[in-house]
Amino acid sequence: xxxxxxxxxxxAPAATFPLSSPRTSSGFRPRxxxxxxxxxxxxxxxERSEQEAQKHDRRDVLLGLGALGANATATLMSARRAGAxxxxxxxISSCGPADLPPSANVLTCCPPPSxxxxxxFTLPDATTLPLRTRPAAHSVTADYxxxxxxxxxxxxxxxxxxxxxxxxxxxxHCAYCDGSYSPEGFPGVELQVHNSWLFFPFxxxxxxxxxxxxxxxxxxxxFAVPFWNWDAPDGMRMPAMYADPSSQLFDPRRDxxxxxxxxxxxxxxxxxxxxxDKQQVDHNLRVMYRQMVSLSPTPSxxxxxxxxxxxxxNQGPGPVENIPHGPVHIWCGDPNQPDGEDMGNFYSxxxxxxxxxxxxxxxxxxxxxxxxxxxxxxxxTDPDWLDASFLLYDETxxxxxxxxxxxxxxxxxxxxxxxxxxxxxxxxxxIDGIEVDRDVAAKxxxxxxxxxxxxxxxxxxxxxxSFVNVPHGHGHGHGHGKKGRGIKTKLRLALNEQLExxxxxxxxxxxxxxxxxxxxxxxxxxxVKIELMH
Numbered sequence: 001x002x003x004x005x006x007x008x009x010x011x012a013p014a015a016t017f018p019l020s021s022p023r024t025s026s027g028f029r030p031r032x033x034x035x036x037x038x039x040x041x042x043x044x045x046x047e048r049s050e051q052e053a054q055k056h057d058r059r060d061v062l063l064g065l066g067a068l069g070a071n072a073t074a075t076l077m078s079a080r081r082a083g084a085x086x087x088x089x090x091x092i093s094s095c096g097p098a099d100l101p102p103s104a105n106v107l108t109c110c111p112p113p114s115x116x117x118x119x120x121f122t123l124p125d126a127t128t129l130p131l132r133t134r135p136a137a138h139s140v141t142a143d144y145x146x147x148x149x150x151x152x153x154x155x156x157x158x159x160x161x162x163x164x165x166x167x168x169x170x171x172x173h174c175a176y177c178d179g180s181y182s183p184e185g186f187p188g189v190e191l192q193v194h195n196s197w198l199f200f201p202f203x204x205x206x207x208x209x210x211x212x213x214x215x216x217x218x219x220x221x222x223f224a225v226p227f228w229n230w231d232a233p234d235g236m237r238m239p240a241m242y243a244d245p246s247s248q249l250f251d252p253r254r255d256x257x258x259x260x261x262x263x264x265x266x267x268x269x270x271x272x273x274x275x276x277d278k279q280q281v282d283h284n285l286r287v288m289y290r291q292m293v294s295l296s297p298t299p300s301x302x303x304x305x306x307x308x309x310x311x312x313x314n315q316g317p318g319p320v321e322n323i324p325h326g327p328v329h330i331w332c333g334d335p336n337q338p339d340g341e342d343m344g345n346f347y348s349x350x351x352x353x354x355x356x357x358x359x360x361x362x363x364x365x366x367x368x369x370x371x372x373x374x375x376x377x378x379x380x381t382d383p384d385w386l387d388a389s390f391l392l393y394d395e396t397x398x399x400x401x402x403x404x405x406x407x408x409x410x411x412x413x414x415x416x417x418x419x420x421x422x423x424x425x426x427x428x429x430x431i432d433g434i435e436v437d438r439d440v441a442a443k444x445x446x447x448x449x450x451x452x453x454x455x456x457x458x459x460x461x462x463x464x465x466s467f468v469n470v471p472h473g474h475g476h477g478h479g480h481g482k483k484g485r486g487i488k489t490k491l492r493l494a495l496n497e498q499l500e501x502x503x504x505x506x507x508x509x510x511x512x513x514x515x516x517x518x519x520x521x522x523x524x525x526x527x528v529k530i531e532l533m534h
Contacts, residue, residue, distance in 0.1 A: 084383050084384055084387060085308040085309040085310060085384055086308065086309060086383065086384045086385070086386075086387035086388045086389065087183050087191065087198060087307060087308065087309050087384075087388045087389070088183060088184040088185075088309065088388070088389045089176075089181055089183070089184065089191065089389060089390050089391045089401075090181065090182065090183070090184040090185075091118075091391075092110065092111050092113065092114060092391055092399070093113060094181070094182070094187075095109075095110035095111065095175060095180045095181060096110070096179075096180055096181075097180065098110075098174050098175060098178040098179055098180045098347060099178050099179045099438075100174075100178065100347055101338060101339040101345070101347070101439065102338075103337075103338035103339060104339075104347060104348070106171065106174065106347065106348070108171070109171045109174035109175040109178060109180050109347065110171070110175055110180055111163055111168060111171070111172065111175065111391075111393065112161045112162065112163045112168060112393075114393075114399040116398070116399065117399075118391055118399040118400060118401040119398060119399070119400055119401070120400075120401050120402075121400050121401065121402035121403070121406050123406065129221075130221050130222035131222065132211070132215075132221075132222055132223070132224040133224055134224040134225060134226060134227050134360055134364070135224070135226050135227075136226065136227060136229040136232075136234075136235055137226035137227060137228050137229065137235070137239035137241065137242075137357050138229060138234060138235045138237070138239050138240070139234075140226055140241065144226075145241045145247075147218060147220065147223065148223075148225075148226070148241070148249065149247055149248045149249065150218050151214040151215070151217055151218045151223065152166065152214070152248040152249060152353055153248045154214075154217035154218060155169065155213065155214060155217060156248065162397065163393035163397050163399075164213045164216075164217070164393065164395065164397060166351075167351075168393075169210050169213065169350065170348075170350030170351040171350065172206055172350065172392065173206070173346060173347075173349055173350035173355075174346065174347040174348070174350065176191065176192075176193045176202065176206075176390070177192065177193060177194055177346040177347070177472050178346060178347045178472050179191075179192075183309045183310070184309070185309060185310075186309055186310050189310060189311075189312065189313075190312075190313050191313070192313030192314060193390075194314070194317065194321065194346070194470075194472070195304065195305075195313065195314040195315065195316060195317045195321070195487070195489050196304050196305055196306070196307030196313070196314070196315045196316065196317070197303040197304045197305065197306055197307055197318070197380060197385050198304075198307055198388055198404075199303070199304055199317065199318065199321045199325075200303060200318075200321075200362075200363070200366050201385075201388065201404035202390055203359050203362060203363065204363050204366070205390055205392060205402045205404075205406075206359075206390075206392065207225070207356060207359055207360060207363060209392045209393065209394055209395070209400070210225070210356060211223070211224060211225050212394060212395045213393075213394070213395045215395070216395035216396075217395075225356050225357065225360050226239070226357050226360065227357060227360035227361040227363075227364050228354070228357035228358050228360070228361050229361060230264050230266060230284070230324065230328065230358075230361060231266075231284070231285075231288045231324075231361065231365070231368075233281045233285075236263045236264050236280070236281060236284055237260045237261055237262065237263055237264065238258065238259060238260050238262075238264070238332075238354070239354075239357065240260055242353065242354045242357070243259050243260050248353070249353040249354070250353075251342055251343075251351070251352040251353065251354065252334075253333070253334045253337055253341045253342045253348075253351075253352070254332055254333070254334055254342070254343065254352065254354075255331065255332060255333060255334055255335055256334075257272070258331055258332065263275075263277055263280045263281065263284075264284070264328065264331055265280065265283070265284070265327065265331060266283075266284045266287045266288065266323065266324035266327055266328065267283065267284075267287045267323060267324070267327055267466070268327040268328075268330055268331040269327070269443045269517035269518040270330065270335075270441065270443075270517075270518045271517075271518075287323060287324060288324070290319075290463070290465065291319040291320050291322070291323050291324065291465075292319070292320065292365065292368070292369055292372070293372065293497075294494060294497045294498060295319035295464075295465050295493055295494045296318070296319050296320070296369060296377075296494070297376065297426050297494050297496065297497070298376065298426055298494070298533065298534065299376075299377070299378055299379065299380050300380070300533065300534065301318065301319065301426065301428065301492060301494050301533070302318050302319065302320070302369055302377070303318050303380055303385075304316055304317045304318035304321060305317075305490070305492070306382065306384065306385070308384045309384075312488070313487070314487045314488065314489040315489065315490075316489050316490040316491065316492060317489070317491075319465065319493075320362065320365050320369075322465070322466065322467060322468050322491070323465075323466055323468055325358075325362055326443075326468035326469070326470045327443075327468060328343075328358055329343050329344055329346075329349060329358070329470045330343075330344050330441055330468075330470060331343075332344065332352065332354060332358075333345065339439065339471055340441065340471060342355075343355060343358075344441070344470070344471065345470070345471045345472065346470060346471070346472035347472065385404055386403065386404055386405040387403055387404070387405060388403065388404045389401050389402065389403045389404075390402055425532040425533060425534055426494050426495070426496050426532070426533050426534070427494075427495040427496055427499065427530055427531075427532060427533075428492050428493065428494055428495060428530065428531050428532070428533045429446070429448070429464060429492070429493040429495050429512065429528070429529075429530055430490060430491070430492055430493075430528070430529050430530070430531055431446065431467065431490060431491040431492075431493075431514070431525060431527075431528055432490045432525075432526050432527045432528070432529065433488065433490070433524070433525060433526015433527055434467060434488065434489050434490060434491060434523065434524070434525055434526070435486055435487070435488050435523070435524040435525075435526075436469050436486065436487060436519065436522060436523045436524070437486050437487075437522060438469075438471065438472050438486065438487050439471045439472070440469065440471060440519045440522045441469065441470065441471055441518055441519055442467075442468070442469040442518055442519030442522060442523050443466060443467065443468045443469070443516075443517040443518040443519065444466065444467050444514050444515060444516045444517055444518075444523060445463060445465075445466045445514070445515045445517060446463075446464040446465050446466065446467070446491070446493060446512065446513070446514055446515075447462045447463055447464060447512070447513040447514075447515065448462055448464045448495070448498060448499075448502065448504075448510050448511065448512055448513075449462060449502050449504055449510055449511050450462035450511075450513060461498060461501040461502055462502070464493045464495070464498055464512075465491070465493040466517075467491045467523075469487075469519070492533075495530065510530075512528050514528075
């Protein structure tokens with residue numbers, strides 16, 4: 001939680017569907033559709049030659065191998081406006097039953113009740129708060145592992161009705177992800193922190209309080225959870241401390257095939273790839289480049305679609321939430337469990353200690369992305385994002401209301417953008433009206449201008465991106481569970497860089513191909529279009 005706890009992360013040591021048929025199933029062979037492009041008379045002029053000269057090595061860039069940059073400082077922004085509609089968590093007494101699978105061994109996802117009203121979060125005093133440094137999980141010392149084990153053991157030893165307990169903290173994810181809450185003022189609508197711009201700030205807040213609770217129980221306020229450095233070659237295996245059956249960090253409900261020394265597949269779709277270790281590392285690095293760079297040129301694309309009070313949930317995820325976040329969840333979950341528990345289902349994911357290392361790295365991706373381009377990679381400024389709020393317990397069992405505005409990080413230097421940069425827009429491929437059952441693991445890939453998708457490698461220029469659904473529940477019995485188990489969302493994929501690579505910038509249309517990879521026959525797509533977006 002870089003901004004709130006003065007935390008830094010150590011650098012790791014070294015199918016297409018007919019547009020006229022909004023209910024066409026994706027469970028058959030891929031088909032193609034031609035999509036008309038938006039006219040954009042914006043000549044590149046002299047910039048083109050420089051871009052062409054640099055194009056050949058863009059996918060050789062390794063993400064996540066450098067430092068995040070120390071001394072990040074927090075900022076609070078005054079951004080309220082008349083008529084604003086930020087998402088707000090209501091009083092926890094309104095928490096209702098989550099939509100759990102029949103096999104779930106969880107009785108409730110709701111937090112213990114509070115006898116006091118929530119207090120607004122305030123930034124700790126930077127002069128007295130210890131610096132917390134998150135280490136890469138594969139590089140920690142034996143002393144660190146022992147301390148981490150002691151902290152998790154202390155959390156597990158607390159009674160379930162203690163909000164600091166491991167069980168209560170694990171259930172936080174279930175309550176916010178499986179339909180236990182409605183937004184304040186909208187009792188008939190489900191509150192969902194995935195598949196929208198809430199994904200990054202919610203999980204940062206959640207992880208921050210988990211970390212403070214753990215540190216307080218072992219008497220070390222400087223203790224920080226590790227990040228699973230799956231974006232760097234040395235960290236692409238499950239960290240050893242989580243694979244020890246005698247450890248508090250071990251979870252038996254994982255996929256045994258994926259224990260060390262198996263390399264993770266950041267684009268996992270339920271099938272084991274036939275890669276050598278070198279090929280798997282290269283594949284993962286290309287996936288990271290695509291998701292963090294090619295598909296994330298603007299804040300609105302990186303963070304995901306806007307989600308305001310009164311909106312239906314699942315407005316659309318950002319690239320990183322989609323991949324690698326989703327595939328890592330499914331890769332870790334046990335396929336022999338009825339619903340992919342623990343990591344493979346949102347209701348149970350928090351019960352695996354590995355979840356917190358995974359999300360520590362997801363949180364790190366937010367900082368890495370901002371460091372890739374200081375001019376255009378900035379936090380969102382929409383008041384409805386800044387004022388979105390969540391209720392969480394702190395290390396003193398006090399209920400705290402924390403806003404997204406509390407977890408944004410101010411840049412040390414203001415950067416001026418040229419007039420041309422301010423006027424630039426991104427061509428975005430929109431896969432609209434995606435429908436899938438919430439409890440189905442699903443994935444499909446999107447290709448542009450390819451004749452043979454099977455011949456396109458992980459870093460192939462024709463691969464535009466992918467859609468992933470991690471199984472989760474829906475609303476409780478306050479009205480918003482009546483619409484069934486399906487979700488309806490959309491996928492947005494940045495095209496500017498890809499069209500340059502394909503030399504298709506001047507084409508009037510492109511051919512888009514959707515290829516189902518997981519959950520075949522269980523996904524519907526409403527349409528495909530291209531839009532211009534800031």
